[in-house]
Amino acid sequence: MEAGVLFSGGKDSALAAIMLARDYGVELNTCVFDPDRDVPEVRAAAAALGLPFKRRVLGRDLLEEAVDLLLSCGYPNDAIDMVHRTAIETLSHEYAVVGDGTRREDRVPRIERSEVQHLEMTTGCSYIRPLLGYGKPEVERLAGRLLVVRYGETGSIGNGDYEEEIRCAIRARGIDTAPLFPSRHLQSLVVGKRET
Template identity: 90%
Template sequence: MEAGVLFSGGKDSALAAIMLARDYGVELNTCVFDPDREVPAVRAAAAALNLPFRRRVLGKGLLDEAVDLLLSCGYPNDAITLVHQAAIEILSREYAVVGDGTRREDRVPRIERSAVQHLEMTTGCSYVRPLLGYGKPEVERLAGRLLVVRYGETGIIGNGDYEEEIRRAIRARGIDPASFFPPGHLQSLVVGRRET
């Protein structure tokens, strides 16, 4: 059975993919808004995991909706969750199983149980989050044992996180995105897989 995993190229989505690959044929999916945006570092991360990779385009309409929501709320959580849920819904049309790397403490993106149940009932897919029972220390330990990971700030690290394009779209409206996002937020990027 095939599982489509949302993949930013970071350690969390990579660990989720490794766990799911034990039982499913995993295909990694990175979502971008701009059809011209390439994600070579994310492609390289997928190659390091030896898993097939697809870049999917969510479109400018969803980006505009996310930016409008962020600006009206004053913080990014709801906007990022909106995008994440849209990405899950897109994958649910194609895969029997859809997964991501959300952890126990993650506040964003966070898909509520009722939304998960609705998705599964209306599409017939199963939405799985292998890391949901794992706290940050255990995820870090597993990542250190299984993956070679590089860290850097959003926009510099080159992963497939939604945030980079959202920040760029806010800046294009003449607004400084720094006031909406926590400073010094580190992202991860998988650059290799360790032999275990």
């Protein structure tokens, strides 16, 4: 059975993919808004994991909707949740199983239990979050044992996170993003897989 896993190229989605690959044929899916945006670092991360990769385009209309929502709220959480929900729904039309790398402490992106139940009932897919029971220290330990990871602040590392395109769209409107996002937010990028 095929499982479509949302993949940013970071350690969390990589660990989720490794866990799901034990039981499913995993395909990694990175969602972008801009049809012209390439994600070579994410492709390389997928290749390092030895898993097939797809780049999906969510569209500029969704990007503008996310920016409008973020600016009306004054913080990114609701906008990123909305984009993540759309990405999951997109994959649910193609895969019987959809997964991601959300962890126990993650506040964003976060899909509530009632939304998961609705998604599963309306689409017939199963939504799986293998890291949901794992805290940050254990995820870091597993990542250190299984993966070679590079870290950098948002925008300085080439991953497939939704946030960078949202930040760019806000700056294109002439708005400073610094007050809207947490400062010094570290992102991860998988650059290799360790032999275990």
